[in-house]
Amino acid sequence: MQIAEPLLIAIEELSKLPGIGKKTAQRLALYILKSEQDSVDRLVKSISDLKLKLHFCSRCFNLTEEDLCEICKSVKRDTSKICVVEEASDVIAIEKSNEYFGLYHVLGGVLSPLSGITANDLKIKELLLRFEKENISEVILALNPDTEGETTSLYLARLIKPLNVKVTRIARGIPIGGDLEFADEATIGRAMVNRIDL
Amino acid sequence: MQIAEPLLIAIEELSKLPGIGKKTAQRLALYILKSEQDSVDRLVKSISDLKLKLHFCSRCFNLTEEDLCEICKSVKRDTSKICVVEEASDVIAIEKSNEYFGLYHVLGGVLSPLSGITANDLKIKELLLRFEKENISEVILALNPDTEGETTSLYLARLIKPLNVKVTRIARGIPIGGDLEFADEATIGRAMVNRIDL
Numbered sequence: 001m002q003i004a005e006p007l008l009i010a011i012e013e014l015s016k017l018p019g020i021g022k023k024t025a026q027r028l029a030l031y032i033l034k035s036e037q038d039s040v041d042r043l044v045k046s047i048s049d050l051k052l053k054l055h056f057c058s059r060c061f062n063l064t065e066e067d068l069c070e071i072c073k074s075v076k077r078d079t080s081k082i083c084v085v086e087e088a089s090d091v092i093a094i095e096k097s098n099e100y101f102g103l104y105h106v107l108g109g110v111l112s113p114l115s116g117i118t119a120n121d122l123k124i125k126e127l128l129l130r131f132e133k134e135n136i137s138e139v140i141l142a143l144n145p146d147t148e149g150e151t152t153s154l155y156l157a158r159l160i161k162p163l164n165v166k167v168t169r170i171a172r173g174i175p176i177g178g179d180l181e182f183a184d185e186a187t188i189g190r191a192m193v194n195r196i197d198l
Numbered sequence: 199m200q201i202a203e204p205l206l207i208a209i210e211e212l213s214k215l216p217g218i219g220k221k222t223a224q225r226l227a228l229y230i231l232k233s234e235q236d237s238v239d240r241l242v243k244s245i246s247d248l249k250l251k252l253h254f255c256s257r258c259f260n261l262t263e264e265d266l267c268e269i270c271k272s273v274k275r276d277t278s279k280i281c282v283v284e285e286a287s288d289v290i291a292i293e294k295s296n297e298y299f300g301l302y303h304v305l306g307g308v309l310s311p312l313s314g315i316t317a318n319d320l321k322i323k324e325l326l327l328r329f330e331k332e333n334i335s336e337v338i339l340a341l342n343p344d345t346e347g348e349t350t351s352l353y354l355a356r357l358i359k360p361l362n363v364k365v366t367r368i369a370r371g372i373p374i375g376g377d378l379e380f381a382d383e384a385t386i387g388r389a390m391v392n393r394i395d396l
Binding site for chain 1: 208214215216240246247249252268293
């Protein structure tokens with residue numbers, strides 16, 4: 001095999017990205033090679049800038065360029081509600097739904113004893129501190145509906161309830177546009193138990 | 199929507215890559231954000247180096263860091279054969295097969311009147327010049343089996359044959375591991391016409 005060294009290295013590095021295999025990495029590398037210098041420069045700068053310019057909001061740990069993120073700074077948000085999520089990408093997903101106008105708190109993961117992630121590795125202490133400083137009436141837990149997400153939700157609920165704050169969790173059920181026939185039993189079961197009056 | 203500017207820009211730039219949509223670009227950007235500074239630096243450098251270090255071999259237009267590519271420089275190759283391909287990625291693909299040990303010539307595309315690509319945009323003149331300087335006995339056309347590839351093959355064959363050089367084309371047929379049932383009619387038809395004695 002006679003692939004030039006810089007191409008090999010680029011394929012190697014690109015294939016470390018999630019969901020990018022060797023073949024895709026090769027296609028990307030060859031595409032970049034054929035691109036204008038300008039657009040390669042823009043791509044490279046945008047990647048460097050990510051780590052350089054972005055850091056975590058000092059209040060909610062969402063991504064921001066400044067001390068406080070756009071959401072924490074906004075005067076239009078309902079500051080009595082905190083939605084707890086695992087990652088900054090979840091904030092983006094919830095914001096896209098246009099149904100929530102409160103604040104957020106990004107945990108930075110979920111409790112996972114098997115991976116050695118304990119309460120100290122997450123922004124749980126920081127969340128509890130917010131109840132002292134801010135006037136919060138409701139916490140909405142929006143962690144992923146897997147075992148670790150559920151465990152973390154229960155753990156948080158037990159910590160927060162004694163503080164006289166309402167704790168809710170986003171609903172689980174059949175996805176909009178989904179098909180009953182193809183939904184798994186656990187989801188259908190949960191949707192049945194959590195049925196609501198019409 | 200309250201996505202931080204640097205993240206938006208990175209998503210925008212990453213989604214310009216082939217096969218990368220907005221959602222994948224967002225996943226990649228957030229993954230890069232969570233990566234160590236070291237590995238982000240390596241990724242960025244490998245992308246920059248592609249354009250910086252690689253250019254085209256002065257003889258066959260394959261990718262190389264030097265004047266001549268590894269294949270042109272090698273003393274182990276059969277210098278009486280030239281395999282004509284569209285892109286440098288095709289050289290990699292053919293090399294992986296371990297069945298060809300001659301030289302290459304990368305055209306840089308195929309004739310495509312609709313996209314305004316004429317013979318002058320391809321390295322055809324350079325290919326013809328090689329027959330004067332080098333002692334070539336066979337040209338193997340390995341262009342993609344689509345309309346433009348076929349047209350370009352016929353065009354090249356007509357130019358090369360008068361120079362007393364044998365012109366061949368790689369076989370079309372049922373792919374190894376493929377299934378007759380799922381092969382298209384054109385491929386089966388071609389495989390039937392080009393059947394060989396056993």
